[in-house]
Amino acid sequence: MDKKITPLSKLFLVIIFFILYAPIFFLIFYSFNSGETMYDFEGFSLEWYRQLFHDTRLFIIVLNTIVVALLSSLFSTIIGILGALAIHMAKRRQTKNALLSFNNVLIVSPDVIIGASFLILFTMAGVKLGFYSVLLSHIAFSIPIVVLMVLPKLTEMSPSLIDAARDLGASSWDVMSKVIIPYISPGIFAGFFMALTYSLDDFAVTFFVTGNGFSTLSVEIYSLARRGISLNINALSAILFLFTFALVVIYYFITQRNKPNDMGVRKR
Amino acid sequence: MNHLIRFFLVIALASAIILYGISSLNSSQGYSGGNTLTVYNWGDYIDEDLIKQFEKKTGIKVIYETFDSNEAMMTKIEQGGTNYDVAIPSEYTIDKMKQDNLLIPLDHSKLPNLKNIDQRFMDLPFDPENKYSVPYFWGTVGIVYNPKMLNGKKITSWNDLWNPDLKNQILLIDGAREVMGMGLNSLGYSLNDTNKKHLLEAKAKLDGLTPNVKAIVGDEIKMLMANEEASIGLVWSGDASEIMSENEDLDYVVPKEGSNLWFDNMVIPKTAKNIDAAHKFINFMLDPKVAAKNTEYVGYSTPNKQALKHLPKEVVEDERFYPSPELTKKLEVYKNLGKKNLAYYNELFLQFKMHKK
Amino acid sequence: MENKLTRNLYKVPYLLWILLFVIIPIALVLYYSFFDIEGHFSLGNYQKFFTPVYLQMTLSSFWYAFLITAISLIIAYPTALLLTKTKHKQLWLLLIIVPSWINLLLKAYAFLGIFGTYGISNSFLKVIGIGQQQILFTDFSFVFVSVYIFIPFMILPIFNSLNELNPTLVDAAKDLGASKWTTFRRVIFPLTIDGVKSGCQVTFIPALSLFMLTRLIAGNRVITLGTAIEQHFLVTQDWGMGSTIAVFLIIIMVLIMLLTNTRKRGV
Incomplete structure (x- = not known):
């Protein structure tokens, strides 16, 4: 493939990245505001950061958010892989279509509907609202997105690859672990990160299914928004952002060192 | 495959550590038991x-x-x-x-x-x-306005808002009863009116306000008003006092036709x-x-x-927030109109929102 | 080889999920759609859906969702293509996703500040001589912010399919004398159509049901089906009408799915 990048396309990428990050830099910029609002920069101050570090409740909420995101992505990725395999291996076209349609229902449904119907479901099942109901819901709405990320990888995998492995005497498990999974792993990682994104972003579903004593960051921000967002939330976002940013970069370079083939993608 | 399993194990381990952290924090703060x-x-x-x-x-x-x-x-x-x-x-x-x-x-x-x-x-x-x-x-429902942006013009009644000079100048709070109430009050009807003819009349009058309406928003109205994004806002008095504490140029009025008391x-x-x-x-x-x-x-x-x-x-002694007995008489508390009437209010409000300039 | 039972065992968690979190909720939504606001069984909600208000809303939702998807695709495809050519492409891809981990409401508030009358974008417009414009609460700002939100979801699948593209095919096309444009049109794009499709699916369908942004960025000047559903569930408490709109959204979704699937044969 053409490996050169012309200056014009470089500029294009720079603009895209600039736009993607602009609101975030805006938030971070105002976290250093000594005033109280996001439209009038009065002077530089670290006051909001100081306040943030004294707020244990907010810290617990941040931890809640992260743990729900991580666990739900983990479980939904595993179930999602199984689901994608089930759809892929369905022999009849109708079964495949039916499964796919069911799969996509949760993607199309507005969050409010998902939240409301899950709330009814949990009420009927007698699940207490709190950590487990939120975790279950996040797993539930992340599964279809993982399936959608993994499925294209499965379809594009040539069946002869599996046949070849079979001919060489590989068992079903070997075919799975040595041929299929490595092949689709970019899709799996993509699915995991998408699930993480959905979970971190979700407000409406969590809002419905959470009870007292458990809150996530987005729910907290929505209830704080009544008075205009306090700038310690900006400070929090700044810290979280820099933290994830650093984590992503470090993670990338570690995997690069350990494994020259980035994330299992075959290179030619 | 191993790569994947290792990745998943790291995630699981991290989650376990965080969960432990949460539970110990919760108990140290006395939030449990x-x-x-x-x-x-x-x-x-x-x-x-x-x-x-x-x-x-x-x-x-x-x-x-x-x-x-x-x-x-x-x-x-x-x-x-x-x-x-x-x-x-x-x-x-x-x-x-x-x-x-x-x-x-x-x-x-x-x-x-x-x-x-x-x-x-x-x-x-x-x-x-x-x-x-x-x-x-x-508190009450009323109009918060910016005399500076209106060149010193005063607002005293609901009907002042229909002035054609105010094109794109008004922010409304996203509440069916508040906005419909404004229409009803401006026509001299009660806030709790359930007469369909009156309600349709109010809706038709509100449609005439659309050119002046910049946006229908939620709590961000406070930030937008304080930031002078628009010169007039339909708000609750509590929000108004917050807005005015942030931007001293603004003023609040309970319209003379009457309004809501909450x-x-x-x-x-x-x-x-x-x-x-x-x-x-x-x-x-x-x-x-x-x-x-x-x-x-x-x-x-x-x-x-x-x-x-x-x-x-x-x-x-601030009459804007502790209104005089005469004005208080004109204020009405929302009655529970029943689900059906409320649904009709909401329906009309939705139609008002969909009405294009 | 294992017997049939264990071979099918892996499907259990997924099918269980479908039953609990898809079929039962759909059934509940369908059930609620037959009740009016006072809890009586009726078909009134369906009648109401076919009044001009809701039909107009459906049309405009489609129009905006189409615009958002088309613009996202136009921006996302070249971005994904260029990303695959960079040195640390996986890193850059991750960095495209990272902004979406910052809370949506916060970003929306940031956009309120950026697009506001006295915001950065207006100061910029003034400097280059265009002068102050109303940006906030317009169709433009709504589409812009929606595209902003969906871009990473569009880039990811396209990037993945581009990344999987066998470079020898491109080389072969070049050796045969195909121009860059022909190579793209005849080789690269058809081979990545699956990625484009799933990108469009994860953009178009949620775009139909956007809510939050319609109020914050569009100031309720844009009302989508999602806004109406949210209002019915959270504000007016008319769960029946909300469910009815949801039923139509689900039907639309299935139709779109079937359409994109039949096209697949032709490719």
Whole structure:
């Protein structure tokens, strides 16, 4: 493939990245505001950061958010892989279509509907609202997105690859672990990160299914928004952002060192 | 495959560590077990120092949680998987909650401070004899405007808003009853009108306002008004006082045709676990000094007559927020119109929103 | 080889999920859609859906969702293509996703500040001589912010399919004398159509049901089906009408799915 990048396309990428990050830099910029609002920069101050570090409740909420995101992505990725395999291996076209349609229902449904119907479901099942109901819901709405990320990888995998492995005497498990999974792993990682994104972003579903004593960051921000967002939330976002940013970069370079083939993608 | 499994194990391990951290933090903060009281209130609607004061005085640990709409709060309490001890809904919700048996009657003998409340605000139609609720704050619906941006023009009535000079200048709060009420009031009808002809008339009049309406927004209206994004806003008086404390150029008026009078009230939902502590809390909030401090922080109008003595004169005498008896007569409290009529209000409001300039 | 039972065992968690979190909720939504606001069984909600108000809303939702998807695709495809050519492409891809981990409401508030009358974008317009414009609460700002939100979801699948593209095919096309454009049109794009499709699916369908942004960024000047559903569930408490709109959204979704699937044969 053409490996050169012309200056014009470089500029294009720079603009895209600039736009993607602009609101975030805006938030971070105002976290250093000594005033109280996001439209009038009065002077530089670290006051909001100081306040943030004294707020244990907010810290617990941040931890809640992260743990729900991580666990739900983990479980939904595993179930999602199984689901994608089930759809892929369905022999009849109708079964495949039916499964796919069911799969996509949760993607199309507005969050409010998902939240409301899950709330009814949990009420009927007698699940207490709190950590487990939120975790279950996040797993539930992340599964279809993982399936959608993994499925294209499965379809594009040539069946002869599996046949070849079979001919060489590989068992079903070997075919799975040595041929299929490595092949689709970019899709799996993509699915995991998408699930993480959905979970971190979700407000409406969590809002419905959470009870007292458990809150996530987005729910907290929505209830704080009544008075205009306090700038310690900006400070929090700044810290979280820099933290994830650093984590992503470090993670990338570690995997690069350990494994020259980035994330299992075959290179030619 | 190994790569993948290792990745998953790292995630699982990290989650386990975080979960352990959460549970140890929770217990060190006293959020689990023991003598606790869970308060369910609007966001930032109490002076947090008062919570600490209450905790110190009674030894009860307060867990303070917030909601952002009456409907959301009611859904949570209805569902039953929660244990809120005190909640602070608006008056029209109290009516609904009563009908659905979601409230526990108050024990007035445990609320000696109830005598501090102004008689005007006691025994109101939504809760006769204050069997279930005690007023927390009250206020009006009106117009906040920026004389500087309007070149010194004054706004005194709803009908002033239809002035063609005000193109793209008005922000409305996203509430069916507030906006429809504006239309009804401007025509001289009652806020609680259920006559379809009157309602259609009001809607047609509102359609004529569309060129002047810049946007219909939620709580961000405070930020937008203070930031001079528009010169006129339809808001609740509490929001208006917040906006004015941020931008001193702005002024607030309750239109002369009349408007809405609202109350937020403390109640004990049926989900309460610590009913005794809930009474203690309500009584504490009714203490004149406490109520005065809270009023200074929140900036809404207090129904606590004794608290007025502890407040600065310019606050108490500000007719915009403590309207004169003559104006008060023109103010109406929202009645529960029943689901069907309310649905019709909402339907018309939706049509108004869809009406293109 | 294992027997049939264990071979099918892996499907259990997924099918269980479908039953609990898809079929039962759909059934509940369908059930609620037959009740009017006072809890009586009726078909009134369906009648109401076919009144001009809701039909107009459906049309405009489609129009905006189409615009958002088309613009996202136009921006996302070249971005994904260029990303695959960079040195640390996986890193850059991750960095495209990271902004979506910051809370949506916060970003929306940031956009309020950026697009506001006295915001950065207006100061910029003034400097380059265009002068102050109303940006906030317009169709433009709504589409812009929606595209902003969906871009990472569009880039990811396209990037993945581009990344999987066998470079020898491109080389072969070049050796045969195909121009850059022909190579793209005849080789690269058809081979990545699956990625484009799933990108469009994860953009178009949620775009139909956007809510939050319609109020914050469009000031309720844009009303989508999602806004109406949210209002019915959270504000007016008319769960029946909300469910009815949801039923139509689900039907539309299934139709779109079937359409994109039949096209697949032809490719």
